[in-house]
Amino acid sequence: MPLKPKTEPRPLAPEAIVAAAIELIEHVGEADFSLRKLGQKLGCDPMTVLYHFKSKDGLLRAMADHLTAQLRASDPTLDWRGRLRALALQYRRVALAFPCTFGLMSRFWTTGPADYQHIETVYQALEEAGFGDQDLAEVGIGWYATVIGLAAAEARGFLRVACDLEAREITQLPEPSFATVRRLVPAFRSLSSERSYRLMVEVVLDGLDSAATRRRAQPRATA
Known part of the structure; x- marks a missing residue:
């Protein structure tokens, strides 16, 4: 009986490796993710x-x-606040879909080819807000750190209602020294993570608007 020709394994495409890696890290978490486990998953x-x-x-x-x-991509017909708001909500959507992988977003200054169009959107919006070149780089990095950090915090469970233990600990704090946080226990117990996220995005946008207005009002230095 003739022997069947030996077939070589099909080469793995980079896209397939990335997809498998994301599936693995979402299953085991970043701490237990390794190339060895990924190799086992891919064979x-x-x-x-x-x-x-x-x-x-x-x-x-x-x-x-x-x-x-x-x-x-944000709708280019929106004003600068609308474009940044829309992108911030997109980061939230992705963070909730990939909570373990999303932490990688803050590890790299840019993630690669897919990132640059969004980066251009952010810096164009901030320029439209009124920031000059001297401030754009710093404000843009700060915007990313805030939005990605906020989205990661919600994805990892920080933006949530206070549990029974946490609420009980707060109510047991001495009244004179902790009157404010004690008063807020009912609010802590009814927090909405989405509402908190959206509120903080608006706070950031308001802060950017105020900062840009102040910068525009400052007299320009003469040579």
């Missing part, structure tokens, strides 16, 4: 992953860029 040697991404950080950045690609 390949970990060196195959390194061949495509050069390093573990290269893979993690590609995973973050995959999430960035899930963001929908």
